[in-house]
Amino acid sequence: MENVKVIHNPRQAVISKDIICTDSLAENLLKEFKDYQITKEIMELANEGAVLNPCPPFYRNEEVSPDVIDSSFFVGYEFKKHLLEVQQAVIIYSLSS
16 A cells, blocks of 8 residues: 555554554464564553553453553553444444535
8 A cells, every 4th residue: 555654563663653553363373473462561662641452352462461451551441341332423423424
């Protein structure tokens, strides 16, 4: 894709970022992507006040480490709690346009 910057190093990718999003992986890809797991150490390279919002479903020790889930960076549970309401709002907005 044009104008899309791809960074293959997670440490480099989070520098100067405010929001870090992840996606889950199929089980057969976990070994291949083990070096791309977001950890608390990696999040500490992002901007002050940065948040980690993994796309549900997310799993400890897969795309995110347990230490980052238990940190102040992690907003996944709070986000997930409101996900259905956000999706409904988008649908209502789209249908009323």
